[in-house]
Amino acid sequence: AQSVSQHNHHVILSEAASLELGCNYSYGGTVNLFWYVQYPGQHLQLLLKYFSGDPLVKGIKGFEAEFIKSKFSFNLRKPSVQWSDTAEYFCAVNPHSGGSYIPTFGRGTSLIVHP
Amino acid sequence: DTAVSQTPKYLVTQMGNDKSIKCEQNLGHDTMYWYKQDSKKFLKIMFSYNNKELIINETVPNRFSPKSPDKAHLNLHINSLELGDSAVYFCASSLISGRGNEQFFGPGTRLTVL
Numbered sequence: 001a002q003s004v005s006q007h008n009h010h011v012i013l014s015e016a017a018s019l020e021l022g023c024n025y026s027y028g029g030t031v032n033l034f035w036y037v038q039y040p041g042q043h044l045q046l047l048l049k050y051f052s053g054d055p056l057v058k059g060i061k062g063f064e065a066e067f068i069k070s071k072f073s074f075n076l077r078k079p080s081v082q083w084s085d086t087a088e089y090f091c092a093v094n095p096h097s098g099g100s101y102i103p104t105f106g107r108g109t110s111l112i113v114h115p
Numbered sequence: 116d117t118a119v120s121q122t123p124k125y126l127v128t129q130m131g132n133d134k135s136i137k138c139e140q141n142l143g144h145d146t147m148y149w150y151k152q153d154s155k156k157f158l159k160i161m162f163s164y165n166n167k168e169l170i171i172n173e174t175v176p177n178r179f180s181p182k183s184p185d186k187a188h189l190n191l192h193i194n195s196l197e198l199g200d201s202a203v204y205f206c207a208s209s210l211i212s213g214r215g216n217e218q219f220f221g222p223g224t225r226l227t228v229l
Contacts, residue, residue: 051215
């Protein structure tokens with residue numbers, strides 16, 4: 001079974017600081033990778049996703065993530081965070097084939113951005 | 116025009132009661148899910164329902180039972196509620212054959228058991 005590890009559980013930054021949230025997964029085959037964001041009091045929504053092609057994917061609100069297959073990683077980055085980025089961030093993986101429809105989520109990273 | 120909707124948004128009840136949460140999606144997706152999010156924000160998948168096939172997370176107590184009258188609905192019934200059931204429950208849907216199983220989440224139901 002696949003698993004997803006998010007190493008940073010709590011991150012506190014000041015506005016304009018750069019952000020990188022780690023995500024590693026364990027699965028031997030091809031995967032689809034996702035980052036979801038959950039703003040305070042809201043539901044999860046998609047930030048960005050990787051299916052195939054260019055390993056550097058760009059999402060909404062200036063976020064990007066890089067898939068490094070050799071490291072089984074899909075780290076999330078943003079060059080300059082804003083107060084409104086305060087949220088919970090979840091990395092998720094789903095096998096690319098085989099009809100599997102049980103996604104695996106990481107435990108989440110809580111990001112607090114101070115103004 | 117909500118894609119995935121849940122009712123109620125808040126549910127406060129006493130221990131031992133039976134309650135249901137309803138979920139509907141109008142995205143034409145073929146798979147629906149129930150997730151439980153605890154106070155530490157940990158997201159745990161409880162059930163997945165695809166074309167009448169139910170996948171159950173073995174760690175979920177059998178007091179929880181999903182019911183799917185059709186592809187657009189997946190309701191969650193909980194018997195004999197316990198304090199530990201207090202959490203936010205999210206319904207989600209996806210299209211297995213496309214979009215890599217991207218999850219579309221409902222607004223959540225905050226369940227408080229007293």
